[in-house]
Amino acid sequence: MRDCIFCRIIEKKIPAKIVYEDEFAIAFEDINPQAPVHTLVIPKKHISTLLDLKDEDSNLIHHLLKVANKIARDKGIAERGFRLVTNCNPESGQSVYHIHFHILGGRQMHWPPG
Ligand code: AMP
Numbered sequence: 001m002r003d004c005i006f007c008r009i010i011e012k013k014i015p016a017k018i019v020y021e022d023e024f025a026i027a028f029e030d031i032n033p034q035a036p037v038h039t040l041v042i043p044k045k046h047i048s049t050l051l052d053l054k055d056e057d058s059n060l061i062h063h064l065l066k067v068a069n070k071i072a073r074d075k076g077i078a079e080r081g082f083r084l085v086t087n088c089n090p091e092s093g094q095s096v097y098h099i100h101f102h103i104l105g106g107r108q109m110h111w112p113p114g
Helices: 005-010 055-074
Strands: 018-021 025-029 037-043 082-085 101-105
Touching: 005 025, 018 055, 025 055, 037 055, 055 082, 055 101
Parallel strands: none
Antiparallel strands: 018 025, 025 037, 037 101, 082 101
16 A cells, blocks of 8 residues: 555565565564564555454454464564554554554563553
8 A cells, every 4th residue: 555654565665674474464673672572563465453354354363463473482482471462543552554463572561551
């Protein structure tokens, strides 16, 4: 989608540190990391928010979760613990309107989140 920064990363029109890619998903390092591990997993299909998910996206979401698990294992944070975060709409802090899972780990997380 034009004007979507994550679609531009998928198209390789802007650079990103890509750590995983397949037919349906791509993962890259967050440009402003909030933890020692902060990787984003996104679908190649442009979906603006969680609220825009359709029934037909069920397999895609399952796939994204499996990719997130793989990255957590590959980065050595799976057993220690990690957090998977998706922000939806302004009060959550969503700033990029192309759904993404933040994989956060490598330090102790706190609750409640800010
Ligand atoms: P959210 O605020 O939940 O929508 O998350 C968007 C995330 O995308 C933020 O953590 C940003 O730091 C990250 N981000 C924005 N632009 C880029 C980029 N060009 N490359 C990597 N991460 C980005």
